[in-house]
Amino acid sequence: MNVHDSERMAGLLEQAGFESTEEASDADLVLLNTCSVRERAEEKLYTRLGELRQMAASNGHDPIVAVAGCVAQQEGEHLHTRAPGVTDVVLGTQAIRRLPMLVEEAVARRPKGPPGAQRRAIQPLLDLNPYDDVTFPLGVTRRSDPVKAYVTIIEGCNEFCSFCVVPYTRGHERMRPKADILAEVAEAVAGGRREVHLLGQIVNHYQAPDDPSCDFTGLLEAVHEVSGVERIRFASPHPRHFSDRFLEAMACLPKVCRHLHLPVQSGSSVVLEAMRRRYSRESYLDLVGRIRATLPDVALSTDMIVGFPGERPVDFDETLSLTAAVRFHSMFSYKYSPRPKTLADQRLPDDVSAAEKTSRIVALQQLQREVQLDVNSALVGTVVEVLIDAASRRRETELCGRTSQNVVVNLPGDVVEVGRLVSVQVERAGPYSVWGRRAVSGGPGGLPGANG
Numbered sequence: 001m002n003v004h005d006s007e008r009m010a011g012l013l014e015q016a017g018f019e020s021t022e023e024a025s026d027a028d029l030v031l032l033n034t035c036s037v038r039e040r041a042e043e044k045l046y047t048r049l050g051e052l053r054q055m056a057a058s059n060g061h062d063p064i065v066a067v068a069g070c071v072a073q074q075e076g077e078h079l080h081t082r083a084p085g086v087t088d089v090v091l092g093t094q095a096i097r098r099l100p101m102l103v104e105e106a107v108a109r110r111p112k113g114p115p116g117a118q119r120r121a122i123q124p125l126l127d128l129n130p131y132d133d134v135t136f137p138l139g140v141t142r143r144s145d146p147v148k149a150y151v152t153i154i155e156g157c158n159e160f161c162s163f164c165v166v167p168y169t170r171g172h173e174r175m176r177p178k179a180d181i182l183a184e185v186a187e188a189v190a191g192g193r194r195e196v197h198l199l200g201q202i203v204n205h206y207q208a209p210d211d212p213s214c215d216f217t218g219l220l221e222a223v224h225e226v227s228g229v230e231r232i233r234f235a236s237p238h239p240r241h242f243s244d245r246f247l248e249a250m251a252c253l254p255k256v257c258r259h260l261h262l263p264v265q266s267g268s269s270v271v272l273e274a275m276r277r278r279y280s281r282e283s284y285l286d287l288v289g290r291i292r293a294t295l296p297d298v299a300l301s302t303d304m305i306v307g308f309p310g311e312r313p314v315d316f317d318e319t320l321s322l323t324a325a326v327r328f329h330s331m332f333s334y335k336y337s338p339r340p341k342t343l344a345d346q347r348l349p350d351d352v353s354a355a356e357k358t359s360r361i362v363a364l365q366q367l368q369r370e371v372q373l374d375v376n377s378a379l380v381g382t383v384v385e386v387l388i389d390a391a392s393r394r395r396e397t398e399l400c401g402r403t404s405q406n407v408v409v410n411l412p413g414d415v416v417e418v419g420r421l422v423s424v425q426v427e428r429a430g431p432y433s434v435w436g437r438r439a440v441s442g443g444p445g446g447l448p449g450a451n452g
């Protein structure tokens, strides 16, 4: 979601006449888009602001600095107190469209002369207001990926899980009109994108404001109809909102990738209740069973938090046993850190020691690595369909792509193949990706429909 917000802001600035540059020392404007989901991500912002102040002091280059995203929304004026004289614009999560205007205003009021006391006294321009309008002008987003297009369907969240800052930083849940979504999908495809990623905090809660008969299942069906779309992904569904109708529809829609990101957060029902997730270990495992019965080839990934307030060794053991039982294809795991304003921060003592959190995350990640190696090893010898999405960062002659199940596949090839769907014979597996080479076209196991 943050990557996509950056694409939107880059597009708005481009329309206002800006061009991107790789170096902050060349820039007239530095825009920092931020995440506050964890404490560490937030700290990075202050480090970066310190570096920018240092740059201005050492060589006099003093660009306009705008801070956007969740930390901007959360910190507001406080940014100026913690890092005085660096930030010119603080842009809340719902005010993205106001960015060019605020930058223009900041340029106009900038005191002449070298950076110094005069500059430090100026308060940043702030827009932290809630705006309910979730439509976004078509044609503005500067898409950074040649293959995938991110398309927002819902903004904000009403769930208020006790650890999560999102409802406070991104506001209440707002649904984007279906017509707007479909127009953006068509535009992205016309611009060459083959894979659409539908984004929202709880995508399967979607209800079209402009079509009362269209829920998330209906939206998936409508996106599936858009000519030129080859793959559809979405993030993230909430385990509480899975209907049989949705699972059955997914099974009938071949463009919908066989991957579900299903955040569980903990394997213990006691901890899940304290987290206010509104499902239990048992109901989550029951859902996994229903999903696998309807979609046997689906891959599941998840988010997990260790060291949540009150998490006992026995609770953590349940996280390990659930991880082993579900056999997730991948997992984002985090050590708990209290986030401002959240219920957990205000009511629950952060009582698992830092050392214990570290030892738990190490154990969880070790187990998950073993599961992933096992799951990926099962692909060796098979032929998989891969959408090539990038040239490898490590070797010029290597490409990367993903299977429908979101498994990363590395293969030899040329950058001109980015964007193609190809059949790959898997030869070797690691915990985070697999390696293979193009399957002989039309040979045994070749995939119908694969091209390139």
Ligand code: SF4
Binding pocket: 157, 158, 159, 160, 161, 164, 165, 166, 167, 201, 202, 238
């Ligand atoms: Fe945060 Fe819970 Fe909403 Fe997800 S569902 S964004 S964890 S409050």
